[in-house]
Structures are given as C-alpha cells and as structure tokens.
Amino acid sequence: MRMGRKMEWVGRANHMGGIPRKLVFMAVGAFAKAVATLLNTTSVHNADTLIRLVRSRPPGVPLLTVSNHMSTLDDPVMWGFEGFPLFDTKLARWVLAAEDICFKNALLSYFFRLGKCIPITRGAGIYQEHMNEALDRLSDGAWLHTFPEGKVSQEDGPIRRLKWGTASLIVRAPVTPIVLPIVHHGFEEVMPEKFLGGRRPPFPLFNKNISIVVGEPIEFNLPKMRQTAISMSRNLSLSTAGWHSASPNGMDEGAQRCLYATISEQIQTVMESLRSFSKSFMKSKV
Incomplete structure (x- = not known):
C-alpha cells in the first residue's frame, strides 16, 4: 500500500504565506551563525564554489551536496559560516533527516518540515x-x-561505505544534479556523542575549531555507466524483493545495484581525498 508523505503540506512555500518558514529560518539561522562564528572558529576552503552553486545555477538544474556526518549539529551549523546566504528561505537546502529523531511527534514534525x-x-x-x-x-x-x-x-577514520539512496537520486532525477562533495571536522568536538554520562551535552560546546572543505562538482558519465552496469549485472542472480523490476532506462535490479554501487564508490573516493586534504587544511589554520 502506498503510504502518504508525513506533513508534506507544511513544507510548501505558500504554507501560511511562508511566514512560519521564515521565522524558523531566522531562529535556526541565528543559532547556526552563533555556534559557527561567535562561539567557535570556522574555516572554509573553497566556499565560493558552494555559494555560487547555491545562488546561481543554470535554470532547472538541481544541486545535490553530500557530506560526512560528524554530529547532530552538522546541519544547520555547517551553513553558518560568514558570507553564506543562511536566511534566504528560497535558496535554502532541503535535507534528508532521520524520521525516528526529527519526526517523533507532531510538534517536531511541524518544526522540521518548516525547516525544509x-x-x-x-x-x-x-x-x-x-x-x-x-x-x-x-x-x-x-x-x-x-x-x-x-x-x-x-x-x-576513513569515509564509510555509502548508502545507495544518494546514488539512486542522481540516476533517477530527470535532470542530472550538480553533485558537490563537502567534508568537515570539528563538529564532533562541538557536540560530542559521549560527553557527560555517555550523553550529548545539553548545549553546543565552544572555543573549538571547525573546518569545512568544499570540493569541486563530481562528473558522472551516466549513459556509459548504465551500459557498464548492465554488462556487469548479466551474470548476477539477485532477489528482487523491494526493488523496481525495471527502471525507466530498462535496467533490472542487478544493473541498478551495480550502477548505484559504482556511483557510491566514486563519491566515497572523492570524499576520502577531501578528508585527507582537510587534515592539512586544519593544520594550516591552527
């Protein structure tokens, strides 16, 4: 049975004239900027590339940013650095959020929906x-x-094996998105998972160094990658439980798995190289 989308109506730009969304972004944006720039020191490498792609892309071309996940504060605080258009609700990102954490009840669901x-x-x-x-x-x-x-x-440690959801969005999008990798460090010190009694602190910690390294867009030759995936999948025998039997491009489950794995590995490799670079970037800022 097809399940409905939880409170999707709240996330629409015209919900109550857009006023609740603007209020949430003002409050959360002020919090993010305070944590990133007032309470802590945040350094960003290649910020101009991110800002340019957020502000001005070719019409109709989506932007898909991917990053490592160091704490529950990564989003929104990673957007709180100086010069980022944090308070513009039209430019603001949509983000995938864990349902069991951010949507546990109606009040939280309403708040996070307003936050896109x-x-x-x-x-x-x-x-x-x-x-x-x-x-x-x-x-x-x-x-x-x-x-x-x-x-x-x-x-x-190294970037872990990536889930295939992001790769599936890249493949299934009508217009292939610009995929921009980001790697950050420092949020694990601002909001450690095990602080007092093995729990997170009630408030973000301060006087920490946060570094954000923005990469360059990752290029994918999807037509060629699809053909390679179809060839690789011919010898695979897989269960089709929970998978689309055929995608719009005529790819069966085996081909989809091969394609998603290849794209995920490519993103992971780029993110790992950024992680290595970020080590030297952090040292240069100390």
Missing part, C-alpha cells in the same frame, strides 16, 4: 515514499543535502 527537512525511515529502502519526495525536489531544480554515510560517526 524530508523524513527518511532507516532501513525502509531507497524506493520509500519520502525518497520520491526528495526526487520531486530535485525535479524542481532545488538544492538537496544528504549524509550518504547514513548515520553519525565521530571516529577519526
């Missing part, structure tokens, strides 16, 4: 209804942010 958050149910697969909503936003030419690792990790 799309609920994602962990373990429900890449074809769940709210992934279709994310696809709709890309179809509108909007900006969508995802954390393709799927959960918070505060370990200082």
Whole structure:
C-alpha cells in the first residue's frame, strides 16, 4: 500500500504565506551563525564554489551536496559560516533527516518540515515514499543535502561505505544534479556523542575549531555507466524483493545495484581525498 508523505503540506512555500518558514529560518539561522562564528572558529576552503552553486545555477538544474556526518549539529551549523546566504528561505537546502529523531511527534514534525527537512525511515529502502519526495525536489531544480554515510560517526577514520539512496537520486532525477562533495571536522568536538554520562551535552560546546572543505562538482558519465552496469549485472542472480523490476532506462535490479554501487564508490573516493586534504587544511589554520 502506498503510504502518504508525513506533513508534506507544511513544507510548501505558500504554507501560511511562508511566514512560519521564515521565522524558523531566522531562529535556526541565528543559532547556526552563533555556534559557527561567535562561539567557535570556522574555516572554509573553497566556499565560493558552494555559494555560487547555491545562488546561481543554470535554470532547472538541481544541486545535490553530500557530506560526512560528524554530529547532530552538522546541519544547520555547517551553513553558518560568514558570507553564506543562511536566511534566504528560497535558496535554502532541503535535507534528508532521520524520521525516528526529527519526526517523533507532531510538534517536531511541524518544526522540521518548516525547516525544509524530508523524513527518511532507516532501513525502509531507497524506493520509500519520502525518497520520491526528495526526487520531486530535485525535479524542481532545488538544492538537496544528504549524509550518504547514513548515520553519525565521530571516529577519526576513513569515509564509510555509502548508502545507495544518494546514488539512486542522481540516476533517477530527470535532470542530472550538480553533485558537490563537502567534508568537515570539528563538529564532533562541538557536540560530542559521549560527553557527560555517555550523553550529548545539553548545549553546543565552544572555543573549538571547525573546518569545512568544499570540493569541486563530481562528473558522472551516466549513459556509459548504465551500459557498464548492465554488462556487469548479466551474470548476477539477485532477489528482487523491494526493488523496481525495471527502471525507466530498462535496467533490472542487478544493473541498478551495480550502477548505484559504482556511483557510491566514486563519491566515497572523492570524499576520502577531501578528508585527507582537510587534515592539512586544519593544520594550516591552527
């Protein structure tokens, strides 16, 4: 049975004349800017590329930013650096948010919907209804942010294997989005998962160094990648449970899996190279 989209009407730009959304972005934006620039020191590499793509892209072309996930504050605080158009609700990102954390009750659901958050149910697969909503936003030419690792990790280690949801959005979008990788450090110190009694602190910590490294757009040759995936999948025998039997491009489940894995690995490789670069970037700012 097709499930409805939770409180999607709240996320529409014309909800109550857009006033509740503007109020939420003013409040959350002020919080993000205070944490990023007043309470802590934030350094950003290649900020101009991000700002340019947020402000001015070719008409109808969506932007898909991807980043590592170091804390529950990554979004919105990572957008609180100096010069970013944080308070513009039209330019603001849509973001995939964990349903079990951000949408636990009606009040939270209303608040996060106003903040342009799309609920994602962990373990429900890449074809769940709210992934279709994310696809709709890309179809509108909007900006969508995802954390393709799927959960918070505060370990200082390599980028983990990426979930396939982001790759599926890239493939299924009517217009291939501009995919921009971002890697950050420092949020694990601002909001550590295990602080007092193994819990997060009640308020963000201060006097920490945050670094944000913005990469360059990742190029995907999707027609060639589709053909390669179809060739690779011919020898695979897979269960089709929960998968579309054929995509609009005639790809069966095996081909879809191969394609999503290839795209995810490419993004992961780029993010890992950014992570390595960010180490030297942080040292240069100390």
